[in-house]
Amino acid sequence: MLTVGRIAARTGLSPKAVRLYEANGLIDPPERTAAGYRTYTDEAIPVLGFIRQAQALGLSLKEIKDILDLQRRGEQPCGLVTDLLDQHLADIDRRIADLQALRTTLQHARAQADQAADRGEQALVCRIIESATSGEGT
Amino acid sequence: MLTVGRIAARTGLSPKAVRLYEANGLIDPPERTAAGYRTYTDEAIPVLGFIRQAQALGLSLKEIKDILDLQRRGEQPCGLVTDLLDQHLADIDRRIADLQALRTTLQHARAQADQAADRGEQALVCRIIESATSGEGT
DNA sequence: TAAAACCTTGCCCTTAGGACAAGGTCAAGC
DNA sequence: GCTTGACCTTGTCCTAAGGGCAAGGTTTTA
Numbered sequence: 578m579l580t581v582g583r584i585a586a587r588t589g590l591s592p593k594a595v596r597l598y599e600a601n602g603l604i605d606p607p608e609r610t611a612a613g614y615r616t617y618t619d620e621a622i623p624v625l626g627f628i629r630q631a632q633a634l635g636l637s638l639k640e641i642k643d644i645l646d647l648q649r650r651g652e653q654p655c656g657l658v659t660d661l662l663d664q665h666l667a668d669i670d671r672r673i674a675d676l677q678a679l680r681t682t683l684q685h686a687r688a689q690a691d692q693a694a695d696r697g698e699q700a701l702v703c704r705i706i707e708s709a710t711s712g713e714g715t
Numbered sequence: 716m717l718t719v720g721r722i723a724a725r726t727g728l729s730p731k732a733v734r735l736y737e738a739n740g741l742i743d744p745p746e747r748t749a750a751g752y753r754t755y756t757d758e759a760i761p762v763l764g765f766i767r768q769a770q771a772l773g774l775s776l777k778e779i780k781d782i783l784d785l786q787r788r789g790e791q792p793c794g795l796v797t798d799l800l801d802q803h804l805a806d807i808d809r810r811i812a813d814l815q816a817l818r819t820t821l822q823h824a825r826a827q828a829d830q831a832a833d834r835g836e837q838a839l840v841c842r843i844i845e846s847a848t849s850g851e852g853t
Numbered sequence: 854t855a856a857a858a859c860c861t862t863g864c865c866c867t868t869a870g871g872a873c874a875a876g877g878t879c880a881a882g883c
Numbered sequence: 884g885c886t887t888g889a890c891c892t893t894g895t896c897c898t899a900a901g902g903g904c905a906a907g908g909t910t911t912t913a
Binding site: 653655666676683684685686691 | 765769770771772773775782786791792793796797800801803804807810811814815817818820821822824825828829831841844845
Binding site: 719750 | 862
């Protein structure tokens with residue numbers, strides 16, 4: 578009997594995650610035993626694998642659901658998928674740039690630390706942070 | 716009267732954020748008017764500015780609180796600050812590397828899209844995602 | 854004096870589950 | 884047949900850092 582724990586183990590997910598995908602409409606609710614246990618068929622395995630892949634590409638559960646919904650309605654989701662991939666690519670570029678700017682700011686702040694340590698200075702809290710004049714968050 | 720809205724505007728924060736910092740112990744609870752309005756003194760302004768700076772460097776509220784607690788106890792927080800900065804620097808390097816790997820994977824997946832579009836293929840959902848064989852999350 | 858603009862607390866919402874509780878159920882061994 | 888351990892069920896609370904809204908009280912301005 579392919580219970581939630583077993584199918585989770587087979588797809589590298591946690592049982593909780595599998596139930597969450599069901600609750601969020603990414604996978605169809607499986608049959609239940611008389612006692613209420615979820616019983617999956619092998620058909621569910623590749624769908625869960627797909628979800629894992631898509632998540633690894635940075636897609637959110639909602640985006641993955643939209644893709645799966647399209648496909649379940651018999652439409653070809655490739656257009657949506659390419660759009661999403663393009664968006665995420667642009668987003669990742671932005672985030673990399675932000676992190677690199679932050680890295681520079683942090684390094685600058687860190688460099689002040691040693692100098693300040695020598696002089697035993699202190700400003701409001703620690704000159705190290707206050708001297709970091711321009712920093713954009715993630 | 717320096718109300719929460721005014722001090723928030725003066726420090727570039729939202730009133731909600733200022734109240735949150737108070738609830739989380741980053742700033743001291745200010746005096747209240749008879750009606751219960753928070754009334755700040757000018758002394759609170761640089762502290763809020765410090766919080767903003769530290770956040771811009773990627774520190775969490777909890778980390779910032781630890782720094783401020785040290786300082787309020789009269790100890791010099793520079794040691795903690797340098798430790799935190801070093802940790803965040805290493806963390807940022809990891810995240811940049813992860814994002815760059817993800818970017819490569821995404822680009823690979825995206826490149827498949829156009830080819831698949833030509834052939835009108837479809838796999839489980841869309842070959843685009845399933846062909847992205849190795850992808851590590853953020 | 855009346856209305857606009859501000860303040861108060863409290864609650865629900867966001868992501869993608871993790872941890873835990875209380876209780877029911879299945880599989881194995883004796 | 885029965886026990887025990889491993890598994891399942893639902894439900895709740897928790898994460899970070901607030902945003903948004905509601906109901907109601909206050910201050911300020913016209």
